Amino acid sequence: MPLxxxxxMEAANAVVERIDAQRAKDLIEQGALLLDIRDAPELERTGRAAGSHHISRGMLEFRADPDxxxxDPELQLDRPIVLHCASGGxxxxxxxxxxxxxxxQVYNLGxxxxxxNGGGAVADQK
Known part of the structure; x- marks a missing residue:
């Protein structure tokens, strides 16, 4: 049967904890990386979360492999990472x-x- x-999505949601904005803010205060994986045109249209780091989903594997x-040196195996895209998928x-x-430690902010909507600050907003 094809994948x-x-x-x-079921497999991903089973292993990646979904968190709300307040939990994301708490993790970021403790040193977690807020990682925006949307494509560049999406960021240009909406702005980005203040302090977030950007790696598009299409390049993630290549930026995440330390070998x-x-x-990308921002990605460390033992550093918590809070991901978001446009809707969470x-x-x-x-x-x-x-x-x-x-x-x-990897979390899905959505x-x-x-x-x-959770009160997170926005930068580069148009």
């Missing part, structure tokens, strides 16, 4: 990917609107 998006030259899938790659 479906539904099955991938290749394109590794890509963040869930990306979270499972990071866990599969050995990242220990979408950018979850951050904004």
């Amino acid at each position: 479906t998006v539904k099955a991938m 290749i030259p394109s590794h 890509r963040a869930a899938l990306a979270g499972k990917l990071l866990k599969d790659m050995g990242y220990e 979408g950018f609107s979850d951050w904004v």
Whole structure:
């Protein structure tokens, strides 16, 4: 049976904890990385969470692997990572990917609107 998006989402949601904006803020205060995985045009349209780091979902594997030259030093296997995208789906899938790659503490904030509606500060807003 072929792998479906539904099955991938179920697997991701089973291993990546979904958190609210307040929990995300608490984790960030303790040193977690807030990682925005939306594509660049999405950030240009809406702005970004203040203090967030950006790596598009399409480049995540290449930036997350510490053994290749394109590794992003903000990504550390033992540093908590709070992911968000536009609605939470890509963040869930990306979270499972990071866990599969050995990242220990990965959380899904959901979408950018979850951050904004939870009182999160926004930068570069148009």
